[in-house]
Amino acid sequence: MGLFPFIFALIVGLTGPRNVKVLDKPNDDGSAVIIEWDSASVTPAVKMISIYKIPEEMWGHGSIKVVDLLSRNTFRYVDTQVKPGKRYYYYVRFWGEGDYIDSKIVGPVVPKAEWFHKERLPMLVVLLIYGGLLAYFLKRIRKGEEVYIRPIAGLQAIDDAVGRSTEMGQPVLFILGLGYINDIATLAALSILQRVAKKTAEYESELIVPCFDPVVMTAAQEMVRSGCFEAGRPDLYNQKKVFFLTNDQFGYAAGVDGIMMRERPGAIFLMGLFFAESLILAETGHSVGAIQISGTTSITQLPFFIAATDYTLIGEEMYAASAYLSKDLHQLSTIKAEDMMKGIILATITIGVVLETILTLLGKPIPNYIKQFLEGGLWK
Incomplete structure (x- = not known):
């Protein structure tokens, strides 16, 4: 800009950007550049800020x-429209009332892809600990050692429920919910169905499985068939x-409720994904005495299942059902390692809360490097 606009800008308080820096954004794939400037240089006369980029091949053209x-309250900008390995120059312009002042051209900056995301180092530590626990428990189980896994009341009650239904001479009803075959909860429910089918075949009880989705129905038929074969009674598969x-x-x-009222099942399993119909099904099942x-x-x-049913598998207890029922070595070691990892994380959180509370009361905040490690920012 000319001398007169520059003098005028100084009179009205418009000053140029100071300490403009361009940096390659760390811990990325080389697709971003950071532009920063001194916040003190943004005076009230600045109305707007613009960022300008000059690729190296366009330099001098x-x-x-x-x-x-950008708004006047911005002091940092991340440009994501760059390519790794190319050189870029930048400058910042402050706009006033009809005038502007540019910073010096800064650069070049070359965005580069990082081999290692340093902010995720704590996650790597957690992964290594979990991997070590997994290998340890797998080795113990392969040696024949007993590994304790917390009992799940709902899974332990499967045999009793099927036995009760058999004694009453009534069928067993298994409801897979409204999930599809790509839902994890539905897959977990299918593994439980196989166990129930095996028990009903052993006790020569009738098993009814109404399905919401045709693909899930096909998978359920295979699970029931497999359960009957495992029990040595393929002739009972219907x-x-x-x-x-x-x-x-x-x-x-409504259809499942009708089955409940007509067939009067002695045991009802509701496993999978459920929505607004959950209480309707559970209340009807309770009314028939199952x-x-x-x-x-x-x-x-x-909450509806906990209130209306006798046993409830909560959340990931369904995912653990396959390992719990099959006693597969690899699955059991995974469950045990996961439980231990949860215990370590819970203990770490508890110790951290207690430690920071004590240090804060004593006027000695927790050391910054510990906070930075937990937040993943120690290696930024």
Whole structure:
């Protein structure tokens, strides 16, 4: 800009950007550059800020690109429209009332991809600890040592529920909910269904499985067939008892309620994904006098199942069901390592809260390097 606009800008208080810096953004794939400037240089006369970029190949050709327009309260900008390995120059412009002042051109800066994300080092530490625990428990289990896993009441009650239904001469009803085959909760429910099918075959009880989705129905038929074969009673498998009902939410609830009222099952299993129909199903099951075992990962439906059913698998207890029922070595070691890792994390959080509380009361805040490690910022 000319001399007169420059003098005028100084009179009205408009000053140029100071201490402008350009840096390669750390811990990224080389697709970002950071531009910073001194916040003290932003006077009340500054109305707007603009960022300009000059790629190296355009240097001296007058090709300048406006990167972005910013508010006056901005002191840092991240440009994500760059390519790794290329050189870039930048300058910042402060706009006043009809005038502007530019900073010096700074650079070049070369964005580079990082091999290692240093901010994620704490996650690497957690992963290594978990991997060590997994290898340790797998080795113990392979040696034949007993590994304690917390009992899950709902899974322990499966045999009793099927036995009670058999003694009463009534069928067992297994409801897979409204999930699809790609839902983890549905897959967990199918593994439980196989165990229930095996028990009903051993006790020669009738098993009814109404399905919401045709694909889930096909998988459920295979689970029931597999359970009957494991029990040594393939002759008891009845494909017609594992059937598609409807894919309408409340139509499915009404149809299942009708089955409950007609068949009067002695045991009802509600496993999988459930929504607004959960209480309708559970209350109807309670009204027919059946023992009910439920399980879902839907947080909003858990209170209804806890209130209306006899046993409830809460959240990831459903995921642990496969390992708990099959006694597979690899799955058991995974569950045990996961439980131990949760204990370590819980203990770390508890110790950290107590330590920071004590140090704060004593007027000695927790050392910054510990905070930085936990936040992943020690190696920025």
